[in-house]
Amino acid sequence: MSPADPPRPPAPQGVAQSRADAPALLTVRGLQKSFGTTRVLESIDLTVNRGTVLALIGPSGSGKTTILRCLNGLDLADGGTIDVAGYATLTFDPAPGKKQLTTLRDRSAMVFQHYNLFPHKTVLENVIEGPVIVQKRNRAEVTAEALALLDRVGLTEKKDSYPFELSGGQQQRVGIVRALALRPQLLLFDEPTSALDPELVGDVLRLIKELATEGWTMVIVTHELEFAREVASEIAFVDGGTIVEHGAPKDLLRNPREERTRQFLHRLLFPF
Template sequence: MKLIEVTSLKKGFGNLNVLTDVNFEVEKGDVIAVIGPSGAGKSTMLRCLINLEKVDGGTITVEGESFVKDGVYASHEQIKAVTRKMGMVFQNFNLFPHLSVRRNLTIAPTAVFGKSKEESDALCESLLDKVGLRDKIDAMPSTLSGGQKQRVAIARALMLNPDIMLFDEPTSALDPQLTSEVLGVMRALAADHMTMIVVTHEMSFAREVANKILFMCDGMIVESGTPAQVFGQPKDRRTADFFHNILE
């Protein structure tokens, strides 16, 4: 079952064309690693998927519903309905610093979606158990390590029960030990068949956990396939050059 279809996606900032022609599909249960050099448009593409950036052209369809078609956006209500199917985890956590871990997780379900405090608290506790941070439920973000903050951010995104999780370089601000904490949670989500799109520089994660690789360069996806295909037998010279440079 196709969860996402992206066709002819274009996005520029002033005279800079960041996305020139992006096309791909996401099937239910896919773990897709998006890799490529800095400036290739990976994070911009992810932000367009969840309407944090407005596209200049193209179509994004989520579970059969388009919120932008041939560059024309649907109604505000339709956009909200479609993008609520996705959760996003950012590079720099984006937790509310003045709220406890519990409030960071429960504020959207209670204030936006009208869930009861009891229901939200129970789900909050369950998800913090899942990411190994049940004991931090009443802690403030300033007391947490970077890895703990990112695991809280993952739990927060899961609070709204998304069908698809988007990760924008979730470990790039972390040292190796903290990186392994976060990747461990992401591996567990993959094992639970969560559909995930992960922009990452962690090649071992991409090779071992993803079932599909998208290699981006020059504002487009120049190669896609299984990890064995893309890592082992890249067809595009830019992909081969990238691996040669990072593995030297």
């Protein structure tokens, strides 16, 4: 985006700080989750500083999406704690109350793999729904911010369109705008390009890279290793419900310490 672009909604707190000395925005300790008798998360420990982009990589079924859903309160963990900048500290044994979950959700926003837009609402209505209905913010103020965000991603002319009238890439950009309109401190992305045709992936990845450059704190589940290398501050390899290895992209992707990480990367880079 050029400097002449319209004003953007306020940047997330902590953007001005360098990543090296930024305090933790997200702290996760001992997170556990089972579905029935199947243990999905064994014991997840994570610390994500303000302005950091953490990419979660790993095989299908390893628990990556479940981690994200627990961070947003969409799935309730069975044990452990999640703390978001001291504003929301949730302990999951016993389960947190509705007020605690609402506080957690107010600090984060999720961008889904399959867009999850309301099919009966226009693009603009999808974007302003959360800030107006859930956050009780002024409709005129929210609408002005929403229009500025839609202009930023080149979708102003689609504001009165319905999701079925948009391409997959356009729907995903609306999903990102919808998340930004909530003014979250933490952005969560679940495989944001996996449902897109290959020619539509680039626009979405460029937008996420822009947000990273601006200092948004993000946790991204992705299978795009080159994208993770370019945009992430840190990468965590998840397998079997545990974080096998966690480090800087240049270290983890080029010279992983763990044999399981090496096997996964080799299979992904050389599938045949």
